Amino acid sequence: xxxxxxxxxxxxxxxxxxxxxxxxxxxxxxxxxxxxxxxxxxxxxxxxxxxxxxxxxxxxxxxxxxxxxxxxxxxxxxxxxxxxxxxxxxxxxxxxxxxxxxxxxxxxxxxxxxxxxxxxxxxxxxxxxxxxxxxxxxxxxxxxxxxxxxxxxxxxxxxxxxxxxxxxxxxxxxxxxxxxxxxxxxxxxxxxxxxxxxxxxxxxxxxxxxxxxxxxxxxxxxxxxxxxxxxxxxxxxxxxxxxxxxxxxxxxxxxxxxxxxxxxxxxxxxxxxxxxxxxxxxxxxxxxxxxxxxxxxxxxxxxxxxxxxxxxxxxxxxxxxxxxxxxxxxxxxxxxxxxxxxxxxxxxxxxxxxxxxxxxxxxxxxxxxxxxxxxxxxxxxxxxxxxxxxxxxxxx
Amino acid sequence: xxxxxxxxxxxxxxxxxxxxxxxxxxxxxxxxxxxxxxxxxxxxxxxxxxxxxxxxxxxxxxxxxxxxxxxxxxxxxxxxxxxxxxxxxxxxxxxxxxxxxxxxxxxxxxxxxxxxxxxxxxxxxxxxxxxxxxxxxxxxxxxxxxxxxxx
Ligand SMILES: [Zn+2]
Numbered sequence: 001x002x003x004x005x006x007x008x009x010x011x012x013x014x015x016x017x018x019x020x021x022x023x024x025x026x027x028x029x030x031x032x033x034x035x036x037x038x039x040x041x042x043x044x045x046x047x048x049x050x051x052x053x054x055x056x057x058x059x060x061x062x063x064x065x066x067x068x069x070x071x072x073x074x075x076x077x078x079x080x081x082x083x084x085x086x087x088x089x090x091x092x093x094x095x096x097x098x099x100x101x102x103x104x105x106x107x108x109x110x111x112x113x114x115x116x117x118x119x120x121x122x123x124x125x126x127x128x129x130x131x132x133x134x135x136x137x138x139x140x141x142x143x144x145x146x147x148x149x150x151x152x153x154x155x156x157x158x159x160x161x162x163x164x165x166x167x168x169x170x171x172x173x174x175x176x177x178x179x180x181x182x183x184x185x186x187x188x189x190x191x192x193x194x195x196x197x198x199x200x201x202x203x204x205x206x207x208x209x210x211x212x213x214x215x216x217x218x219x220x221x222x223x224x225x226x227x228x229x230x231x232x233x234x235x236x237x238x239x240x241x242x243x244x245x246x247x248x249x250x251x252x253x254x255x256x257x258x259x260x261x262x263x264x265x266x267x268x269x270x271x272x273x274x275x276x277x278x279x280x281x282x283x284x285x286x287x288x289x290x291x292x293x294x295x296x297x298x299x300x301x302x303x304x305x306x307x308x309x310x311x312x313x314x315x316x317x318x319x320x321x322x323x324x325x326x327x328x329x330x331x332x333x334x335x336x337x338x339x340x341x342x343x344x345x346x347x348x349x350x351x352x353x354x355x356x357x358x359x360x361x362x363x364x365x366x367x368x369x370x371x372x373x374x375x376x377x378x379x380x381x382x383x384x385x386x387x388x389x390x391x392x393x394x395x396x
Numbered sequence: 397x398x399x400x401x402x403x404x405x406x407x408x409x410x411x412x413x414x415x416x417x418x419x420x421x422x423x424x425x426x427x428x429x430x431x432x433x434x435x436x437x438x439x440x441x442x443x444x445x446x447x448x449x450x451x452x453x454x455x456x457x458x459x460x461x462x463x464x465x466x467x468x469x470x471x472x473x474x475x476x477x478x479x480x481x482x483x484x485x486x487x488x489x490x491x492x493x494x495x496x497x498x499x500x501x502x503x504x505x506x507x508x509x510x511x512x513x514x515x516x517x518x519x520x521x522x523x524x525x526x527x528x529x530x531x532x533x534x535x536x537x538x539x540x541x542x543x544x545x546x547x
Contacts, residue, residue: 120473127405132475133434137404137527137537138504139472140489147466148491148502155464155516199466200511246443247430251463251491251500260431261498263442 005098006225006233009037009218010357015182015211015344025214026111027069033216046076046103048094050086050110050349066109085384087352092239094219104224110349111214131254143207145253147199150301157316161201165192167300168205168342170328175339177369182211183343206300211345215353234363238282238393244271253385272309275389276381283393287311290333291375292362294355296382297340310381337370352390355380363396401534404527409538418524419455420538426450431497460492462518463500467511477528490540492520506541519543
């Protein structure tokens with residue numbers, strides 16, 4: 001396919017609470033990706049950084065920050081901010097540059113040093129910011145929204161707290177095999193049930209932590225890869241960065257209300273479903289072609305929703321798919337073979353890039369004890385605050 | 397001492413006093429009939445709107461049905477206002493589906509309403525509420541509570 005770009009190198013800094021600067025994590029991940037690609041930093045023609053928020057300025061963590069840390073060498077630079085979708089947009093920007101012939105080799109970097117506990121908006125009195133408003137008026141934290149989704153699934157589809165816990169059990173078992181994961185210990189259903197309720201019905205172990213971490217990719221054109229002797233690289237075949245369509249009818253972070261559907265009939269399917277649909281259409285494949293998926297399990301219950309939104313099963317059938325073992329390692333289509341956010345925690349601008357790192361290792365067949373046998377195609381799915389979609393399809 | 401009652405955001409709901417007739421306020425586009433809450437006063441956000449309309453204030457339905465609910469067992473960060481020296485009292489959040497407006501609005505539940513007393517689909521009504529109280533000021537907000545005082 002003409003739209004393919006090659007993943008020549010991948011790298012990560014382990015997730016955790018390391019107490020260092022995001023720049024260090026990003027630099028380490030970038031150097032690991034360059035070493036994996038067999039390239040020098042000075043070979044890179046363009047660097048794309050996924051930004052995070054520092055002191056209220058989305059932009060402190062930028063492409064140039066990483067370029068400076070690696071040593072100024074004059075590369076083209078791009079910085080993107082799209083909340084949790086920042087990494088996918090960075091990959092999208094790098095891919096567009098390669099396909100447009102603006103660069104042969106692009107380094108994509110995302111890293112963060114996350115705050116402890118709940119994410120909070122920037123300070124000051126800012127009633128024009130929906131993120132500020134939901135905290136000021138409602139005290140509606142991120143887990144509060146996850147709780148709303150979880151409770152709604154229980155009411156509509158009959159999901160249970162035990163189903164949710166099983167997602168954590170599955171992901172922690174996979175994450176135990178991942179050297180980059182923050183949590184590398186298998187968790188039991190009993191341990192989930194014994195953890196404190198954070199936002200009814202979700203408990204502490206149903207909700208992902210905030211973490212430090214970094215991830216990087218070296219992307220290049222197919223010709224460049226072949227010239228380097230890499231005849232059959234992992235290829236990125238689609239990058240979906242869609243927005244919702246009006247009216248958006250599912251209450252979503254950080255909004256206090258949905259759009260009204262009185263004037264316009266809502267489109268079929270949810271925003272989250274449209275993210276994956278756009279990626280499938282661009283890639284020319286569908287959920288039946290997947291060997292594995294990496295989805296954004298901010299909460300255990302939300303992972304079940306992603307099963308439906310990426311088309312692994314019908315609406316309301318997520319828990320059934322889980323119970324059958326289809327999404328566990330060894331199942332028909334493992335989801336979050338990396339361990340997911342359950343094992344990593346959130347390092348916002350790095351996470352969507354880390355998902356593609358996992359797909360790459362899996363498609364190369366080098367994922368070790370968590371390897372999905374014969375993996376040929378994978379999708380990542382994620383969603384950024386304020387209406388940023390994010391999905392990447394990679395194939396081998 | 398008389399304390400000033402100030403809405404947490406101005407223009408989002410009617411008079412902050414308890415009693416009959418408390419309503420959330422949105423805006424409606426005269427060109428396409430789209431309703432917005434929180435109020436949208438600058439432009440219509442419907443991409444299919446023919447344009448040229450005015451955004452006029454409208455009260456939202458006083459009752460709706462529970463879309464979902466949850467609670468906050470841990471103290472949220474600022475700018476939520478709470479006394480760090482007082483023990484944390486969990487509050488309940490309710491997302492309410494308004495039939496006429498075909499939209500879902502999130503709000504805190506009235507004190508005493510817990511998840512145990514709610515169910516998806518249950519009818520609730522909006523009432524005047526108090527968000528926080530400081531020296532000389534009371535910040536007002538909206539609360540949802542089950543209709544017919546079931547809990
Ligand atoms: Zn309009």
